[in-house]
Amino acid sequence: MNEAISIFNENLSVRFRNERLTDLSKKAYTQSVKQFYHFIETTEQIENLASVLSWISRLKTSPYLKPSTVNLRIRGLKDYLLKKYENDITATCWLEQAFKGISLVNSEKTVKENVYLKIEDVENLTTKMTQIMSLITNALFWTGCKISELINIKHSDCVIRLNSVYCLIKGKGKKNRTVQLPLELYIDICSKFNGKIYLFENIRKRKYNRTSICIEIKRQAKRYGYNIHPNTLRHSTAMFLKDSKNLTPEQISQYLGHSDIAITLRYYFNDKT
Numbered sequence: 001m002n003e004a005i006s007i008f009n010e011n012l013s014v015r016f017r018n019e020r021l022t023d024l025s026k027k028a029y030t031q032s033v034k035q036f037y038h039f040i041e042t043t044e045q046i047e048n049l050a051s052v053l054s055w056i057s058r059l060k061t062s063p064y065l066k067p068s069t070v071n072l073r074i075r076g077l078k079d080y081l082l083k084k085y086e087n088d089i090t091a092t093c094w095l096e097q098a099f100k101g102i103s104l105v106n107s108e109k110t111v112k113e114n115v116y117l118k119i120e121d122v123e124n125l126t127t128k129m130t131q132i133m134s135l136i137t138n139a140l141f142w143t144g145c146k147i148s149e150l151i152n153i154k155h156s157d158c159v160i161r162l163n164s165v166y167c168l169i170k171g172k173g174k175k176n177r178t179v180q181l182p183l184e185l186y187i188d189i190c191s192k193f194n195g196k197i198y199l200f201e202n203i204r205k206r207k208y209n210r211t212s213i214c215i216e217i218k219r220q221a222k223r224y225g226y227n228i229h230p231n232t233l234r235h236s237t238a239m240f241l242k243d244s245k246n247l248t249p250e251q252i253s254q255y256l257g258h259s260d261i262a263i264t265l266r267y268y269f270n271d272k273t
Contacts, residue, residue: 016076017083032076049094052077056098074099116235117141117228119244129220135189136200136208137217140230143179144237144256145169147210147230153199158186167199169257177257238268 014030021029036055037047045051055077059070078099085091117125122141126134139150149169157168158181165186166178181189195201200208214230221228238256241247247255253264 014080015083016079017086018079021079028072029076029079032073033080035073036077049098052081052095052098116232116239117226118236119240121226122233122236125221125224125226128224131192133213133216133220135185135192136213137233138185139181139189139200140233141237141240142181142185143167143169144234144241145179146234147213149257151198151200151208151210151213154197155190155195155199158199160186171257175257175259177254179255235267238264242268 014026014033016026016029036052039045039055039058040047040051043051043054045054056074059065059073062070065073078095081095082092085095119141122138126137129137136150139145140147143150145153149171153167153169157170159166160183163183165181165183167181169177169179171177189199193200196205198207202208217230218228234256238252241252241255249261249264249269252268253261256264258264
């Protein structure tokens with residue numbers, strides 16, 4: 001084992017160029033760096049341009065790694081090495097050469113037409129589902145919420161304005177946003193669930209379980225010929241806002257609560273959509 005590898009293994013505090021990484025991202029990036037050092041150790045290489053390119057080539061040709069995993073590992077090593085050698089001009093030169101022109105693997109993030117529902121599909125499906133799941137499914141579509149966000153909506157978060165109900169969604173990091181429900185749907189939800197605190201409460205007056213809702217939506221949808229996941233409804237909301245309401249990427253990003261508009265552009269505004 002060479003000196004660089006020994007130092008790395010003994011140092012538990014791995015620093016990255018991006019100081020705003022979440023703990024989860026740091027953990028994933030650190031794992032990528034460890035795997036790189038393990039690679040150069042087992043192949044008896046040193047840390048240089050050739051070993052970095054060799055490692056990246058191995059990642060891209062691996063039949064066992066998903067494109068998203070390959071991209072994550074490349075980003076992790078790049079962020080680590082750029083921080084490590086930020087004051088070393090010589091190292092910075094070969095690092096720029098190593099990562100210049102390195103294209104990330106196409107992870108096929110763009111939402112295709114066959115993996116989202118048009119509004120007529122949603123209407124057709126929800127008329128066949130049980131009343132409870134029909135109301136929840138409709139609410140997921142109109143709000144674009146994740147299940148965990150929907151079941152946490154309180155009556156106190158809802159404000160009626162004309163023919164719509166505006167619901168405050170409390171996101172991570174105090175990043176709140178407002179979504180809408182048609183007034184008629186809101187009235188039906190209140191009548192059916194009769195929740196004391198939350199919009200959706202079971203017969204024991206407790207919040208619904210996220211996993212149970214997910215399983216039941218998939219089960220009922222499959223019965224009627226729709227192979228979907230609850231997140232399919234979130235994609236469907238975005239495409240409805242884009243194609244039927246002509247909202248901009250910025251507006252859709254804000255409505256869905258995306259952390260970065262790049263996510264919205266990649267999923268819903270790619271030329272291949």
